[in-house]
Amino acid sequence: MLEALREGSVYTRTLPGAAEETVIVGDKVTEGDKTLVPLFSAYGREPIVGPDGKPLLVDISSLQEVSAGRSLRLALRPLIDAFSGQSQLGDPDPAVRKAAATKMGNAGDAAALPALTEALGRERDRWARHAMEEAVALIGLRSPDEAARVAAIGRLGELRSINALDRLRDVGAEAAAAAPVKQAALDSVKRIERWALVTGAIETTFQGLSLSSILLLMALGLAIVFGLMGVINMAHGELMALGAYATFVVQGWFSAHLPNAFDYYFLVALPISFLVAAAAGFILERGVIRFLYGRPLETLLLTWGVSLVIQQGLRLWFGAANVDVTSPRWLSGGIPVMVGVQLPYNRLFIIGLAAVCVSVMYVLLFRTDAGLRIRAVTQNRGMAACLGVRARWVDACTFALGAGLAGLAGCALTQIGNVGPELGQNYIVDSFMVVVTGGVGKLLGSILAALGIGGLNKIIEPSFGAVYGKVLILAFVILFIQRRPSGLFAAKGRYADA
Numbered sequence: 001m002l003e004a005l006r007e008g009s010v011y012t013r014t015l016p017g018a019a020e021e022t023v024i025v026g027d028k029v030t031e032g033d034k035t036l037v038p039l040f041s042a043y044g045r046e047p048i049v050g051p052d053g054k055p056l057l058v059d060i061s062s063l064q065e066v067s068a069g070r071s072l073r074l075a076l077r078p079l080i081d082a083f084s085g086q087s088q089l090g091d092p093d094p095a096v097r098k099a100a101a102t103k104m105g106n107a108g109d110a111a112a113l114p115a116l117t118e119a120l121g122r123e124r125d126r127w128a129r130h131a132m133e134e135a136v137a138l139i140g141l142r143s144p145d146e147a148a149r150v151a152a153i154g155r156l157g158e159l160r161s162i163n164a165l166d167r168l169r170d171v172g173a174e175a176a177a178a179a180p181v182k183q184a185a186l187d188s189v190k191r192i193e194r195w196a197l198v199t200g201a202i203e204t205t206f207q208g209l210s211l212s213s214i215l216l217l218m219a220l221g222l223a224i225v226f227g228l229m230g231v232i233n234m235a236h237g238e239l240m241a242l243g244a245y246a247t248f249v250v251q252g253w254f255s256a257h258l259p260n261a262f263d264y265y266f267l268v269a270l271p272i273s274f275l276v277a278a279a280a281g282f283i284l285e286r287g288v289i290r291f292l293y294g295r296p297l298e299t300l301l302l303t304w305g306v307s308l309v310i311q312q313g314l315r316l317w318f319g320a321a322n323v324d325v326t327s328p329r330w331l332s333g334g335i336p337v338m339v340g341v342q343l344p345y346n347r348l349f350i351i352g353l354a355a356v357c358v359s360v361m362y363v364l365l366f367r368t369d370a371g372l373r374i375r376a377v378t379q380n381r382g383m384a385a386c387l388g389v390r391a392r393w394v395d396a397c398t399f400a401l402g403a404g405l406a407g408l409a410g411c412a413l414t415q416i417g418n419v420g421p422e423l424g425q426n427y428i429v430d431s432f433m434v435v436v437t438g439g440v441g442k443l444l445g446s447i448l449a450a451l452g453i454g455g456l457n458k459i460i461e462p463s464f465g466a467v468y469g470k471v472l473i474l475a476f477v478i479l480f481i482q483r484r485p486s487g488l489f490a491a492k493g494r495y496a497d498a
Helices: 002-007 070-088 094-107 110-122 126-140 146-159 162-173 179-229 236-257 259-287 296-318 345-367 369-379 381-386 391-413 428-438 443-483
Strands: 010-013 022-025 029-031 034-038 057-059 334-338 341-344
Touching (some): 002 070, 070 094, 094 110, 094 126, 110 126, 126 162, 146 162, 146 179, 162 179, 179 236, 179 341, 179 345, 179 428, 179 443, 236 259, 236 296, 236 391, 259 296, 259 391, 334 345, 345 369, 345 391, 369 381, 369 391, 381 391, 428 443
Antiparallel strands (some): 010 022, 034 057, 334 341
């Protein structure tokens, strides 16, 4: 009723046979040149039916609107928030209960304390209970009683409430605040700040791990191609962009043709992005690269030109602006692991995807006949050909495999980054640094190098910015290569100098 009054949807009308005006609510509906209002009862919002048994629609001219001025609407807002928050404290979804408690705590209305205390007594979910305790303490922070304020401040410090940090700092700086209150506020601020350093380190580590997973997916294919054929593929980033745009196209198709199954589009996009990028890589290798083996400068210039062509093609087809890829519901949200730390589902999925791809690549390279042929061609192409290995076909399939892994990286990146024509340019340099630092063609080296470079990116960027962070990492890699030219894991044996 209060919400309808605030929105201007409350009317009075004298119904047939009634001596007094009846208060009703309804939302305006336009039909042609008429404005009609479906009628509902004011309390309970039960539809009012006409003689034909259907909901009654009347012309707005037959109703008298109950207007609410600005001052009344301002007075209604906290009441509506309080009532809606109290009703949501009993919602079966813990996330709704947590959000309602947080909202009530930020409002700081002492009238909400009985409802919060009652809900706290029956709450079993850890994080909803934490939000309710935090809300009670935040309301207590505004209490006129000094002892109550000190107790509330101490409780906020125990709860490690990041939300209360600014308010506690204000209390500690209040000139009129009593000494015990100010001291309690300062102690709680120090306690929360120490906790914030821990949670910040954990979040930075986790973000670095997810970025490392993207770089690893990119570098896996690049390391295989570079190690097998000696091709410096500057179009590898654009193959990644093809995978990202393939995900965007699959999302659009599901949205238009299978809206009820939209949450499953990403599972379909993963293999499609792999196949699209792999097909592009196969065509690229069979079309031009196979004629330029042993000529690294020409392949570098050629693939750089191909990258420009793909970029322009994406601009012409999809536009120069970034496109939006929506995360499915099962990748939205995250897992709260401790106060102030929530691990997003989408980044956990990317880390898991990278782990699966590494495992599959290990099995493929070291536990299958196809992997044996790939390693044979890598170590001694001539001898492998003499023993019946179709080296050219191995080249084409391996290049396609590397391109497909880049497409998977692009698909995964849509969940944490923007998708645009220049997407690949942001990751190609880092991917080459991973390959060179880890050791060309070395799977374990690529994993360790991706972890190191991705982690350094997230550690350095907050202090130096994205551009200077890249410069510092590049300088570090150059210094490292000066000491270990073959990377972390150099080739050994008779083919070390091949």
